[in-house]
Amino acid sequence: MGNGVDIIYEPIRIRAHHILCMQGFQGLGYSEEFTVNMAQIIEEIRKNPFSLIKIIVGVDSICEHCPHNNSPGICNKESELNNISDMDSKVLEKLNIKKGSIVSSSLIPTLAMNLSRQTVKKICGNCSWKNSCLYFQDKMF
Template sequence: MRLRPHHLLCTQGYSGKGYNSEFVVNMTAITDLLRSGERVTVDIVFSTDDICGKCPNFVKEGVCKDNDKVNRFDKKVMAYFGIEERRYIYNDIIHDINSQMTPSMMDDICSECSWYPVSACKEKIAR
């Protein structure tokens, strides 16, 4: 599975709300697998990913309608946690991220996101 850096947070905070039904079906399938307890391999990509592919904001490979904003999210996650464009085990990398995350770091990364106030991100990641 391909994931962009900031989706390492979205996949933890997701609570069934999304842009439209196609997005929700895909996001639910992805998060069900990632939360199953299996050691799922993820390829981190500095581009659009398997979540973006079913999103109404997806324009084409590498381009989101909100490119500037989502690239800022990605860059902050990369900088805070040293995320590289390579293969990881999902549970290992989110454990690393969550063990370092603070509420103020989350506010810095996520405050521009429209889902941040309505999803469970902060509660699940920066406990």
């Protein structure tokens, strides 16, 4: 037994559709706290391209500071017309990733860019942020 300390890094929890949102994020969000948190997570992932990302369906590390996360772990926007979890499921299906998969953060941009224009329109077409999302705009035009 050594005197060393074992360091365990928990993967960053990212809901599947946020893989796409992170590509087009430009500092807008539901609140200042949400926006700052999302910017910090994106920056952390970009600075550490080999950090681990756990792809989930449901409230993630980005959602932690969202005003719609009033009940810890439950998104109050889930009941809207464009069900947020459905967006997550579509992304998982189109990227052929299983819920709970752990991937290197360096793969995130590649995964997002591999989706076709038609797929992005199907996933993001009802999103309230699509008109200010650089990823969506780039894919559509």
